[in-house]
């Protein structure tokens with residue numbers, strides 16, 4: 001058990017002393033630990049710039065994009081998750097924002113895009129360009 005001894009005056013070690021029982025200290029320490037954990041949780045959940053990146057999911061099904069039009073914020077880097085739900089591979093491609101990525105059947109990939117200025121940016125599935133057509137609308 002811990003005790004804190006406080007001298008009431010400056011008369012030396014024989015002076016009257018107040019003794020405080022600090023049997024509660026472990027509880028205080030536990031609270032401090034909890035506070036520290038809580039504080040670090042706050043620090044982690046504080047949005048970092050990278051954590052704010054908007055995410056958009058585009059599915060490929062029957063050789064078409066779903067949705068075919070995706071609105072994204074202009075002047076902002078965004079993350080596209082492209083899921084190929086067809087059995088055959090597809091190539092997600094765009095000349096407008098200069099990306100090209102093959103996605104095997106049943107797989108998905110991540111494509112980072114931008115920041116793009118306000119405008120319309122086409123993309124297509126190079127293996128099925130007759131049907132797989134889509135566009136990003138940056139606004």
Ligand SMILES: [Cu+2]
Nearest residue numbers: 091093100126
């Ligand atoms: Cu290509």
